[in-house]
Amino acid sequence: MNDSAPTDRTGDPATPDLAPAWWRWLVLAVAAAGLLVVAWACLTEWGGVVHGHPAYAVLLAVTALGGLLVVWRARRALPRRRGWRRALGIALLVAGVAWVAAVAWLRPLSAVEPALGAMRSDAAVTVTESATRIELSPTGGTSPTGVFFQPGAKVDPRAYAAVLRPLAEAGHTVVITKQPLSIAFLSVGAFDGARGDYPDVERWVVGGHSLGGVVAAIEADDADEDADAPAVGLLLYASYPAEDVSDSLSTAVASISGSRDGLSTPERIEESRADLPADADFTVVDGAAHAFFGDYGTQPGDGTPTISQDAARQQISAASVEFVDGIDEALGD
Known part of the structure; x- marks a missing residue:
């Protein structure tokens, strides 16, 4: 057996050919x-x-x-x-x-108070969390209209617990989906998956914030004529559809935006009127910024708010409850 080191053609030890x-x-x-x-x-x-x-x-x-x-x-x-x-x-x-x-x-924007506090169950709302969704369930009488919500890009889904909790307190089951890598386009189809898990919910309002609203518009447009658990409402938080759904979407629509939003700017929200049904309802929260639709801190590129986030959240929640309750009233429930 030869244990000698490798040599070159001259018989001298070979020099290893190494990268720089x-x-x-x-x-x-x-x-x-x-x-x-x-x-x-x-x-x-x-x-x-x-x-x-x-x-x-x-x-x-x-x-x-x-x-x-x-x-x-x-x-x-x-x-x-x-x-x-x-x-x-x-x-x-x-x-x-x-x-x-x-x-x-892709580093997420973590939820902060009061959203973290809203994740706790109490006598009015039961909060459950799994690997793929958060559920806010009313403990009392339950409306047949549920709310399925798509978070904004890279936002911790818990950040929407405080702004959406009043919907659960009003009797509506609220489901906040957890998107793969916190990107809504990777969660297309999550609404269909959730509908089968809530047989007591007869119809749904599909909502979303920012990019989540873009996907919510797609999901609502696809499910508005379904026989079972159809989409009956589209709830947009600082968002607008990616394409014209003014003729194809048959659901009620509520667009809630902020006058100081630096991302979904007031100009873009105004332009979205042409892409939504003519009877879509537009609510502008004066002084609210883009990040005020959830509780996750500031967001790069956002505008400078002129009201407190608590005041903005109260208006956003109230407009949301009025919209979803209005659908129940229109359908006779």
Whole structure:
């Protein structure tokens, strides 16, 4: 058995063909960035990570494991890659950078008070939470009209507990869905899945905030003529449909917006009148910003409010209850 070291053609020991040191450090930097992003998300938005859809927690775990594996693999000099292997290595590095950036961008906005307090059950409302939804159920008489709600992008679903709780106190079952990665477009179909789980709810108002409202409009438009548990209302919080549903949507519509919204601006809300049925009801909360439709702190790009969030929340909740109760009255319940 020959235990001698490999040699080149001259008989001298072969020099390992290694990648440049800067490449190794670049790979390590991307891996370290991934680990730092995981730590940052967990330390700053732990509530949103734990109480959101489990998809983001899984994404963080995969990122952490991948980062640790890369660090372990790169603890020694890396071999030089040539040809297609080199191209693959570059592609993987670029993909790693994009992955880390996406994980950072998807960091949720965690719920704050009074939403956290509204997540507790009392004599009027029972609150239950699962991996995919939050349910606010009235303990007394229950209306046949339920409310299914799509949160805004990257927002902890618990953030809407306080603003929607008055609907449950008024007798309406409220279901807040948890979207994969907190993106509403990844939750298309959640309404259909929820309807079968609530046989006592005969009809639904589908609502949503911001991007969640865009998806809510799609879901309401698809379900407004269903024979079983149809959509009878569309409740938009600082939102508008992505396309014209003025002729296809047969439900009642309520659009509630803020005059100081820097994202779903008053101009965009006004323009959405042409895309909604002619009898859609528009309510503008004077002085309210985009983030006032949930309790999750400030939001980048939002406007500067001129009223308190408590005052805005009270108006939003009151308009919501009036809208849903009005549907019951119109249908004779």
